[in-house]
Amino acid sequence: MPNNEIIFEGKNLVKEFGHGKTLCTALKGMNFQIKEGEIVTLVGGSACGKSVLAKHMLGFLQPTKGEFLYRGKKITNQRDHWQDVQPIFQDPFSAFNQFYTIREQLEDSFNVFYKKPSKAEVKKRVDDALLAVNVQPSELEGKFPFELSGGQMQRMLLARIFALKPKVLIADEATSMVDACVRANILDYLMKLKEELNMTIIFITHDIGLAYYVSDRIFIVDDGQIVEQGTPDEVALTPKTAVTRHLLDDIPDIHKPWIVRNGHAQ
Numbered sequence: 001m002p003n004n005e006i007i008f009e010g011k012n013l014v015k016e017f018g019h020g021k022t023l024c025t026a027l028k029g030m031n032f033q034i035k036e037g038e039i040v041t042l043v044g045g046s047a048c049g050k051s052v053l054a055k056h057m058l059g060f061l062q063p064t065k066g067e068f069l070y071r072g073k074k075i076t077n078q079r080d081h082w083q084d085v086q087p088i089f090q091d092p093f094s095a096f097n098q099f100y101t102i103r104e105q106l107e108d109s110f111n112v113f114y115k116k117p118s119k120a121e122v123k124k125r126v127d128d129a130l131l132a133v134n135v136q137p138s139e140l141e142g143k144f145p146f147e148l149s150g151g152q153m154q155r156m157l158l159a160r161i162f163a164l165k166p167k168v169l170i171a172d173e174a175t176s177m178v179d180a181c182v183r184a185n186i187l188d189y190l191m192k193l194k195e196e197l198n199m200t201i202i203f204i205t206h207d208i209g210l211a212y213y214v215s216d217r218i219f220i221v222d223d224g225q226i227v228e229q230g231t232p233d234e235v236a237l238t239p240k241t242a243v244t245r246h247l248l249d250d251i252p253d254i255h256k257p258w259i260v261r262n263g264h265a266q
């Protein structure tokens with residue numbers, strides 16, 4: 001359950017790239033707060049600024065103007081930040097090196113920590129994480145990334161998160177490359193992480209239907225701004241902006257759970 005600690009806060013957050021004729025303002029003054037234990041989904045079309053915001057959350061980018069805070073402070077040291085905040089990215093193949101076994105890479109991912117657990121502890125945590133995503137550790141012995149399917153690799157990214165147990169997870173389009181069945185599985189695993197660890201999860205998608213299922217709150221992002229924030233029901237039943245209505249209209253009726261749940265169309 002969300003408690004009251006504010007994990008991320010944006011105060012008139014602006015991010016610009018380039019200058020003069022090449023100036024691109026990716027974030028145009030975002031204001032928001034995200035609390036510990038919340039699942040917040042950023043929903044919006046392509047190039048609206050979702051990944052740029054995610055990169056601030058990971059400490060990869062600093063704001064041009066305004067403020068971006070983690071637990072009330074600016075992120076000044078990336079390595080410190082990564083003790084707590086970890087990503088799952090869209091493309092699992094680019095996240096793993098093809099020349100090392102998956103097992104080695106899962107174990108090496110503990111190198112991010114200042115206090116690395118013992119070798120035996122690392123091995124046990126990787127085994128447990130593989131079991132958590134329904135993979136028998138023995139099946140993976142000696143396997144390289146190119147020997148696995150896209151869906152299996154996506155699971156390996158999740159296993160990495162189960163092993164590291166970060167306080168905050170940033171999942172940027174983590175389910176967009178996989179089929180519906182694998183996607184449902186991944187979402188189940190994310191829910192399990194939230195339940196077991198009270199993990200704060202920032203989920204990023206262009207699919208507002210998916211957002212409705214998984215989120216405590218939804219932020220609608222458009223053209224570098226958060227144009228609407230609310231609970232899934234607030235956003236789905238009483239959309240306040242044309243952008244939100246447009247995103248809702250794009251979902252086939254059969255996939256609109258709020259119609260069934262509330263017994264009427266919006």
Ligand SMILES: Nc1ncnc2c1ncn2[C@@H]1O[C@H](COP(=O)(O)OP(=O)(O)O)[C@@H](O)[C@H]1O
Nearest residue numbers: 017018024026045046047048049050051052053
């Ligand atoms: N490093 C960069 N340099 C220049 N422009 C960038 C950079 N990163 C993102 N942008 C621009 O910022 C805008 C938002 O990008 P992004 O956040 O990646 O969109 P999305 O919502 O699809 O994730 C886009 O117009 C993109 O071209």
Ligand SMILES: [Mg+2]
Nearest residue numbers: 050051172173
């Ligand atoms: Mg993106």
